[in-house]
Structures are given as C-alpha cells and as structure tokens.
Amino acid sequence: MVLMQHAMGATVTRYLLIESRDPCRSHAFGLRCELAAALRTDGAEVTLFLVENAVLGVRAAARLPALDKLAKHGVELLADEFALRERGIGAAEIAAIVKPAHLDTLAGLLAGGARAIWN
Amino acid sequence: MKDPKSLAFLLMDAPFEQARTATAFRLIDATLRRSVGARVFAYEGAVSLAVTRQKPHANAIHGRTLEEEAHPRPHAWITALADLAREKGVAFEWVNCGLCVDERGSDEAVPAARRGSPADFWKMAQESANTLVIPTR
Numbered sequence: 001m002v003l004m005q006h007a008m009g010a011t012v013t014r015y016l017l018i019e020s021r022d023p024c025r026s027h028a029f030g031l032r033c034e035l036a037a038a039l040r041t042d043g044a045e046v047t048l049f050l051v052e053n054a055v056l057g058v059r060a061a062a063r064l065p066a067l068d069k070l071a072k073h074g075v076e077l078l079a080d081e082f083a084l085r086e087r088g089i090g091a092a093e094i095a096a097i098v099k100p101a102h103l104d105t106l107a108g109l110l111a112g113g114a115r116a117i118w119n
Numbered sequence: 120m121k122d123p124k125s126l127a128f129l130l131m132d133a134p135f136e137q138a139r140t141a142t143a144f145r146l147i148d149a150t151l152r153r154s155v156g157a158r159v160f161a162y163e164g165a166v167s168l169a170v171t172r173q174k175p176h177a178n179a180i181h182g183r184t185l186e187e188e189a190h191p192r193p194h195a196w197i198t199a200l201a202d203l204a205r206e207k208g209v210a211f212e213w214v215n216c217g218l219c220v221d222e223r224g225s226d227e228a229v230p231a232a233r234r235g236s237p238a239d240f241w242k243m244a245q246e247s248a249n250t251l252v253i254p255t256r
Contacts, residue, residue, distance in 0.1 A: 018251075020138070020139065020142070051142050052138045052139070052142060053138070080142075082145065083142075102149070103142075103145050103146050103149040104149045104152070104153065106146060106149070107126075107146060107149040107150040107153055107155065108153065110126050110150070110249045110251055111126060111150070111153065111155045111248060111249065113248060113249055114249070116249070116251050118251060118252060118253050118254065
C-alpha cells in the first residue's frame with residue numbers, strides 16, 4: 001500500500017470513503033462519518049466521496065450536521081458532479097463545504113494508493 | 120509482479136438493476152483515460168454484464184423507436200473499455216467467475232471477457248497498485 005510522504009517526513013495514510021446511499025435513509029451513514037472523523041483524528045488524510053444518491057445530502061438545505069462536523073475535522077468532502085447533474089442539484093444549492101468532482105478525481109485517489117471502502 | 124499502473128476492481132451486481140453498475144463503468148473508464156490499467160473481476164450477478172445476448176428494445180411508453188431509445192448494453196461497454204485500453208496502451212482484463220457463469224448459464228460472453236475463478240481476483244489484487252471492491256446489497 002502506498003503511503004503519502006508528509007512534509008515533516010512522517011508517513012500519512014490516505015483513506016477514501018465512497019458513499020453511495022442517501023444519507024437520510026442510511027442508518028449507517030453516521031457511523032461511517034464517525035469512522036472518517038476518527039481516522040482524521042489519528043492523523044490520516046481522509047476523503048469522503050459521495051456518489052449516486054449520497055449526493056442528495058450535499059444540498060445546503062439538507063442541513064446534515066455530520067458533514068459540517070467532518071469539514072471541521074478537515075475531511076475532504078467531494079461529490080460526483082455527474083450524480084449532482086442527474087438529480088438536478090445546481091452549484092448554488094450545494095453546501096460550501098462540499099466540492100463537486102469528476103470521477104477522474106476518484107480514479108486518481110485510487111491510483112495514488114488511497115485505502116478505499118465503498119458503502 | 121506488481122504493476123503500479125493498474126487498478127483492480129471487483130463488481131458483484133447484475134446488469135440493469137443498480138446505479139452501481141453505471142458508476143463502476145464510469146470509474147473504470149476514468150481510470151483508463153488516466154492511462155492506468157484496469158483489471159476487473161466479475162463475481163455473482165456481474166458475470167451477466169458480459170453476455171452478448173443482451174438485446175436493445177424500443178420504449179412504447181415514451182414512444183421511442185429502437186434507435187431513439189439507444190438502450191444500453193453493458194457487454195458493449197466492456198468491449199468499448201477494452202478498445203479504450205488498447206488505444207491508451209494500458210492493461211485491461213475482464214474475468215468472470217466461472218462457477219457464477221455456470222449457475223446462470225451466462226457463458227456467451229464478449230471476447231474481451233474470459234472465464235476464471237476467485238483466485239484470479241487474488242492475483243489481480245496482488246499485481247495492482249490498488250483494489251476497490253464494489254459490493255452488492
């Protein structure tokens with residue numbers, strides 16, 4: 001497994017959590033957010049990449065406290081721009097803490113050795 | 120030998136059922152476009168993705184002809200991925216779980232797919248820079 005070299009010389013592991021379920025309907029979403037926060041607290045780089053119905057949670061109007069908490073922990077929050085377009089979620093509706101991203105970004109993280117879990 | 124320029128994927132969903140299938144194909148396409156190889160192991164229902172007998176159909180409800188509907192056929196996507204890999208000069212492998220194929224009678228597969236066993240997935244994971252399992256539910 002590839003480890004990223006930290007600026008201080010220490011090795012930092014990157015985790016990639018891919019979430020595909022609607023956060024409002026998935027009871028386990030909160031648990032996975034806790035996992036992401038815990039990994040971040042342990043010093044890892046963590047990306048939560050939302051695909052398919054999981055992008056429904058990134059609308060500012062959805063007001064998901066779990067995502068705010070992750071952003072405060074320094075977890076990178078990305079949402080599949082294709083899934084956003086498919087669901088008619090425009091840029092103006094997306095919470096500022098989330099960045100739309102192409103699946104190429106996801107492929108790049110995998111190619112870079114991020115430890116990935118698909119939910 | 121480890122190939123730092125390829126990723127391994129495991130798919131489990133049957134065609135025409137889940138959004139995961141389209142997302143997985145998009146991700147594999149994005150991987151190949153980065154000139155990174157892709158080694159795919161199709162397990163359980165996913166072995167039917169490669170079946171050549173998938174037929175497009177018109178859509179009477181929406182009043183679309185066969186051509187207008189352009190119904191997607193995953194076996195054509197697999198062939199397109201193999202063509203893209205060739206164009207990019209990177210590795211592409213599609214291996215169907217043999218027992219899963221036999222259970223489903225899904226043995227008429229596109230030339231880009233070959234028959235194998237879960238041992239092939241272990242080998243793919245060993246030889247690739249990283250592995251992503253996209254599980255079914």
